Amino acid sequence: MTDATVINDEGTITEVAGYARDTAPEGRAITAPPRGTTRLLVTGLGVVAPTGVGVEEHWQSLLRGELAVRPIEGFDASRYGVTVAGQVRDFDPDRFVVPQLKVQTDRWSWMSLAAATLAAEDAGYIPPEQAYATSVFLAAGSGGNEFSQHEIQGLWAKGPRSVGAYQSIAWFYAASTGQVSIRDGYKGPSGVVVSEGAGGLDSIGWARRVARRGTPAVLVGGTEAGVTPYALLCQVTSGRLSTAPRPEDAYKPFDERANGHAIGEGGAILLLEEADAARARGARRVWGEVVGYGATHDAHHHEDPAPDATQYARAIRLALADAGVAPDEVGMVVADGAGVPELDALEAQAITAVFGERGVPVTAPSSWTGRLMAGGSALNVATALLAMRDGVVPATGNVDRPVAEYGLDLVRENRERDLDVVVVLARGFGGFNSALVLRRYREEEPG
Amino acid sequence: MSATRRRVVITGIGVVAPGSMGREGFWEMITAGRTATRRITFFDPSRFRSQVAAEVDFDGRKLGLTAQEMHRNDRFVQFAMVAADEAVADSGLRLGVGGAPDAPEPERVGVTIGSAVGATTRLEDEYVQVSDAGKHWLVDPRYASRFLHQALVPSCAATEVAVRFRAQGPGTVVSTGCTSGIDAVGYGSQLIEDGDADVVLAGASDAPISPISMACFDTIRATTGNNADPEHASKPFDARRDGFVMGEGSAVMVLEELEHAQRRGAEIYCEVTGYANRCNAFHMTGLRPDGVEMSEALDQALAQGRIDGSEVGYVNAHGSGTKQNDRHETAAVKLSLGEAAYSVPMSSLKSMVGHSLGAIGSIEIAATALAVQRQVVPPTANYEVPDPECDLDYVPKTARDHKVDVAVSVGSGFGGFQSAIVLAKPDRRPA
Numbered sequence: 031m032t033d034a035t036v037i038n039d040e041g042t043i044t045e046v047a048g049y050a051r052d053t054a055p056e057g058r059a060i061t062a063p064p065r066g067t068t069r070l071l072v073t074g075l076g077v078v079a080p081t082g083v084g085v086e087e088h089w090q091s092l093l094r095g096e097l098a099v100r101p102i103e104g105f106d107a108s109r110y111g112v113t114v115a116g117q118v119r120d121f122d123p124d125r126f127v128v129p130q131l132k133v134q135t136d137r138w139s140w141m142s143l144a145a146a147t148l149a150a151e152d153a154g155y156i157p158p159e160q161a162y163a164t165s166v167f168l169a170a171g172s173g174g175n176e177f178s179q180h181e182i183q184g185l186w187a188k189g190p191r192s193v194g195a196y197q198s199i200a201w202f203y204a205a206s207t208g209q210v211s212i213r214d215g216y217k218g219p220s221g222v223v224v225s226e227g228a229g230g231l232d233s234i235g236w237a238r239r240v241a242r243r244g245t246p247a248v249l250v251g252g253t254e255a256g257v258t259p260y261a262l263l264c265q266v267t268s269g270r271l272s273t274a275p276r277p278e279d280a281y282k283p284f285d286e287r288a289n290g291h292a293i294g295e296g297g298a299i300l301l302l303e304e305a306d307a308a309r310a311r312g313a314r315r316v317w318g319e320v321v322g323y324g325a326t327h328d329a330h331h332h333e334d335p336a337p338d339a340t341q342y343a344r345a346i347r348l349a350l351a352d353a354g355v356a357p358d359e360v361g362m363v364v365a366d367g368a369g370v371p372e373l374d375a376l377e378a379q380a381i382t383a384v385f386g387e388r389g390v391p392v393t394a395p396s397s398w399t400g401r402l403m404a405g406g407s408a409l410n411v412a413t414a415l416l417a418m419r420d421g422v423v424p425a426t427g428n429v430d431r432p433v434a435e436y437g438l439d440l441v442r443e444n445r446e447r448d449l450d451v452v453v454v455l456a457r458g459f460g461g462f463n464s465a466l467v468l469r470r471y472r473e474e475e476p477g
Numbered sequence: 478m479s480a481t482r483r484r485v486v487i488t489g490i491g492v493v494a495p496g497s498m499g500r501e502g503f504w505e506m507i508t509a510g511r512t513a514t515r516r517i518t519f520f521d522p523s524r525f526r527s528q529v530a531a532e533v534d535f536d537g538r539k540l541g542l543t544a545q546e547m548h549r550n551d552r553f554v555q556f557a558m559v560a561a562d563e564a565v566a567d568s569g570l571r572l573g574v575g576g577a578p579d580a581p582e583p584e585r586v587g588v589t590i591g592s593a594v595g596a597t598t599r600l601e602d603e604y605v606q607v608s609d610a611g612k613h614w615l616v617d618p619r620y621a622s623r624f625l626h627q628a629l630v631p632s633c634a635a636t637e638v639a640v641r642f643r644a645q646g647p648g649t650v651v652s653t654g655c656t657s658g659i660d661a662v663g664y665g666s667q668l669i670e671d672g673d674a675d676v677v678l679a680g681a682s683d684a685p686i687s688p689i690s691m692a693c694f695d696t697i698r699a700t701t702g703n704n705a706d707p708e709h710a711s712k713p714f715d716a717r718r719d720g721f722v723m724g725e726g727s728a729v730m731v732l733e734e735l736e737h738a739q740r741r742g743a744e745i746y747c748e749v750t751g752y753a754n755r756c757n758a759f760h761m762t763g764l765r766p767d768g769v770e771m772s773e774a775l776d777q778a779l780a781q782g783r784i785d786g787s788e789v790g791y792v793n794a795h796g797s798g799t800k801q802n803d804r805h806e807t808a809a810v811k812l813s814l815g816e817a818a819y820s821v822p823m824s825s826l827k828s829m830v831g832h833s834l835g836a837i838g839s840i841e842i843a844a845t846a847l848a849v850q851r852q853v854v855p856p857t858a859n860y861e862v863p864d865p866e867c868d869l870d871y872v873p874k875t876a877r878d879h880k881v882d883v884a885v886s887v888g889s890g891f892g893g894f895q896s897a898i899v900l901a902k903p904d905r906r907p908a
Contacts, residue, residue: 110618134761162755162773170652172629173595179614182604182689186611190525190692197693199761199891202594203631203652208892211756217770220756220894221660224595224632224650232649239667256629259615260604264629267621325673327639327648329573329583332627333549334640341645344584403630459626460636462648 068242071308071471072317074153074301075412076145078253080116080294080399083144085152088409089416092395092424093444099277099292099400105259110266111273114280115257116294116400134196135209136174137295138255141405142206143213145299146249150214153301154314155247157215163307165218165245166211167237168299169229169252170203171403175261177201210249218245226458227366227401228325230297230408231466235323237302246307251408253297265293268332268459270370278428281401283367283394284374284440286431291369294396297405298412317415321451322355322467324348330461335372339380342463346384346453349465353451357385360467361449362423362441364410366457367394368401371433377455378436380463387437390453391445397427407456411466418449418470485666486903487746488738489568489731490843491560491680495531495724495830499563503830503840504847507855508876512829514722515707519686527700529707530686531724531831535559546637549624551596552684554634556727556836561638561678568731569743570676573643579741587646587674588639589665590729591657591681593835593890595631595650598687603628638678638729646674655795655890656754657681658728658838659898663752665732675737680729681839691723697762699799709859711832713796713825714803714871716864721797724831728839730846735903747849748903750782750883754896762891764801766866768809771887771895775813778885778897786814789821790881791854793845794871795888796825797832802889804866809887809895811869822879824872828858838888842898845886849900854879 077084080098081091091098099116107113118141123132126144135143146166149155157164178201184192199205204222211220219240223232230251237248256265265271272280272290281292302320303313326345328336336342350357363385366377381392395413396406417423423445432440454466490500496513497506506513513531522528533556537547540559547555571577572586603625607616627633635648647668651661658681665679694700701720703710711722738745755777757770779786792814795806803825811818826841833840848854853876860873883901888894 105615109615161758166756178689179604181693182601183608183611183614185689185692186605186608188611190688190695193689193692193696195696197689198697198699201693202654202891204593204654204657204890204892204894205761208654208756208761208894211758212760212893215758217756217758219754220653221664221754222652224630224652225635225648226630226632229632235647236664239664239671242671243667260607261629263607263616263618263621264600264625266618267623268626269623325647325649326584327588327636327645329639329643329645331633331636331640333545344645458632459630460633461639462632462636 069305070238070241070302070320071305072300072415073303073308073313074149074155075317076148076152076299077412078118078121078141078145079296079409080118083121092398095425097277097427098398099281102257110262112266112271113275114277114292116292117257118296134200136177136200138174138253139206139209141253141255141296142210145253146210149249149299149301155301161215161217163218163246164216165240165248166207166216166220167233167240167248167250168207169223169233169404171226171229171254172256172261173203174201174205175256176258179258179260225462226460227403227406228456228458228462228464229404231454231456231464232325234320234466235325238323241304246304248302249299250302251297251299252404254403254405255295256293257295281369281397282428283369283397283426284432284436284438285429286433288369288371288374292400294400294402297402298408300411316471318418318468319471321469322349322353324352325464328461332460339376342376342380343383345463346380346465349467353467355451355467359451360390360453361447362417362452363390363392364414364454365392365394366455367396378438382437388439391423391441392438393423393441394426395424410454414452414454414468418452421446421448423447483670483672484735485669485732485749486735486738487730487846488733488743489564490846491563492728492840492843493533493556493560494726494840495533507826507829507844508853510856510858510874512708512858514710514831520688525691526695526702527691528704529701529710529722531722532686533725549627550637551599551628553592553596553682554637556684557590557634557682557729558637558641560680560727560729561641564729564731565642570731581676583643583645585646585675586644587668587677588635588644588648589651589661589677589679590634590638591651591661591835591839592631592634593654593657593683594685596628597690598684599628601687601689634682644678653890653894654892655834656838656888656894656896657835659888659896660754662730662839662842663898666749666752669732669734675734677732678729679732680727681836682727683834683836684725685834686723686725711798711828712859713798713828713857714867715860716862718798718803720799721827721832724833726833726836726840728843745903746846747900750784750901751778751899753777754894757893757895759893764805766804766808768805768812771809771889772812774895775885775887775897778899782899782901784883784899787817788883789814789885790879791848791884792821792823793841793884793886794823794825796827798827807867807869818869822854822872822877823869824855824857826855841886845884845900849881849884849902852878852881
């Protein structure tokens with residue numbers, strides 16, 4: 031252990047700044063895992079995304095390079111200036127949600143309920159008798175948009191009596207977490223975090239705290255369903271959405287013609303289990319291990335954005351230090367890929383500051399789906415685990431001419447590569463920066 | 478390497494509550510047993526079943542917000558900014574001041590702000606414009622504010638507080654419905670315990686007194702129908718209770734690692750010795766009368782600080798004033814504290830300041846911290862007629878001097894969330 035690293039009795043690193051800044055990419059700064067660290071494994075994935083419903087459907091679509099961002103269906107979006115989005119076109123809520131629950135909930139919750147079911151099925155998870163042993167800790171971004179717009183329209187057009195009994199439970203940000211907990215009988219410490227696009231990673235960060243404190247299984251991630259008239263308009267006002275009418279022109283992260291991004295709906299829910307508990311129940315599969323997490327804030331907001339990527343880079347360094355992983359051990363970075371030139375430049379700055387110029391393959395798979403707000407970073411975690419399983423870095427979509435000055439090794443064609451450690455990055459509107467480190471599962475701790 | 482658990486203390490408190498101004502105004506009001514509930518003035522409530530609320534007479538400009546800060550932010554964010562200002566000033570920390578010898582590193586300062594419904598008021602106001610009062614499903618972008626994205630996603634509250642104090646550590650908004658306030662302070666404590674921050678600005682804010690919020694609680698009859706006597710409409714634990722009174726407000730606490738606070742000679746209100754939450758996995762709005770899950774949360778929160786139930790000197794109740802909640806909660810406290818439940822004072826602030834959804838948990842923590850510091854228990858206003866199912870000591874109407882070395886605050890929310898936090902005098906046990 032180096033002098034710069036201080037570990038408290040819960041096994042967490044408390045001072046890592048010196049390590050991150052002073053250590054060259056080669057060599058391990060931390061030789062032993064922190065004492066008492068809870069090992070947290072991903073044992074189940076549930077995906078409901080524009081690329082498909084189901085893990086393999088999503089992954090095969092990515093590998094085929096199918097653009098799931100298409101002209102918006104369901105309403106005439108032409109007046110919003112933004113006409114393309116990643117919608118989940120083959121989602122059948124009746125497959126996952128019983129009718130009496132369906133009428134009480136928004137499409138956002140249908141997707142969360144579906145993804146939670148898929149994750150539990152994938153894991154073969156049968157909840158233990160001890161109901162407090164399973165937690166639901168999801169991220170939310172914008173709540174039950176379509177449901178709420180209907181009710182609020184009724185209120186203003188017809189009066190208070192037209193507001194139905196379920197508005198009070200369908201719209202608020204905790205609706206999906208509460209419904210999953212109730213449907214599946216999970217009584218553990220549960221929560222909801224909102225940090226816009228960073229939420230999916232942050233839910234995993236909080237799940238680690240829950241697990242460290244003794245809850246062996248936590249459902250994490252989240253979904254989003256904001257491709258609805260009012261929610262779309264709200265997102266348009268960020269000034270970050272592309273107005274290009276052709277899908278392939280709309281969301282081009284790190285490209286010379288980057289002009290904003292497309293939004294999308296859906297996301298992913300993952301089952302995380304403490305290693306001993308997963309072993310004890312005979313978990314059928316381990317997708318990977320969550321080994322590091324870091325989060326920072328720019329302390330700048332949208333109207334006065336951060337002038338540089340200092341805090342974003344620090345989030346990555348915190349996560350690597352937490353994982354005890356050196357930058358050169360990382361085989362792939364899944365980037366936030368905002369598709370807004372200024373934001374792309376800052377992200378490139380953060381990545382090259384940590385990994386060096388062209389130091390690591392970088393991909394931005396949300397280019398295929400659109401940005402799913404809180405659901406997007408959760409989906410990127412699922413994608414990263416699939417990439418690790420198959421040894422393939424999936425390509426970034428819509429990139430014709432990558433900006434050379436960014437100094438990124440941007441992956442434009444699927445690339446075979448043995449992946450042992452991967453990093454997923456996310457940013458949330460308003461200055462949130464998060465980074466997650468995943469490692470291929472090994473029975474014994476290395477080092 | 479530190480061999481002991483990192484301990485968390487509260488060194489600053491800021492409050493925006495109905496019927497009062499700031500932390501001391503709030504404390505004076507609740508210990509006087511004064512209520513802030515009144516007929517709604519923000520809009521004409523005559524078409525609504527429940528026409529009563531606890532409103533904050535809020536002038537952001539006078540409280541230090543700039544015109545632009547108010548323009549880009551919903552009322553709930555403005556509340557949080559003002560509460561954070563007061564909390565930080567109270568703590569004596571010079572956050573964001575480069576070079577001050579006792580200023581914490583900005584990178585070691587985090588933000589956790591809770592909110593149940595975020596910018597719902599602004600979303601509704603703007604919706605009225607872009608839909609021309611509900612005429613059109615396809616809304617009109619020409620009438621849209623350019624700050625709607627911030628309204629859509631409530632994480633802007635954490636952003637604004639982080640910007641204000643240059644907090645570059647972890648930041649998030651916690652949104653677990655009506656337990657958001659307790660959970661946000663609980664998460665903030667965990668950030669410090671886990672070594673990810675030395676100081677966290679933790680609290681919650683909600684400003685839900687708007688037509689859509691009133692309408693949605695009307696239909697399920699969760700709010701009171703007692704419109705004839707607004708000042709006495711909120712009656713927690715009283716046999717005549719008929720629902721909660723909507724409120725609004727915010728409280729922000731400065732949480733600080735104990736040694737960090739001691740090194741700079743900070744005044745300490747109390748220590749956060751435990752926090753836990755559980756889900757009842759029962760119903761989005763219904764509560765089983767037995768209170769088992771809330772009791773489990775309370776037991777766990779006490780156990781984290783190795784505190785026995787008999788040491789608890791004050792229970793700050795959720796006490797929303799709905800039939801089922803007050804019964805549920807009474808049962809939970811009995812389950813956890815046993816015989817001691819009958820002798821410990823337990824009161825509900827919602828009798829005075831209403832139920833500000835996610836915010837109230839943090840306002841209740843502020844009051845509980847002050848109760849520990851000042852050894853005074855605030856009362857339950859309007860309590861007159863006992864309910865056989867609610868048979869504990871609810872501190873009717875009048876505040877009470879009482880030995881409070883340990884206090885607990887509990888909360889319960891839509892979605893089935895049950896949370897508990899334990900505050901104690903920091904010198905009650907050896908370091």
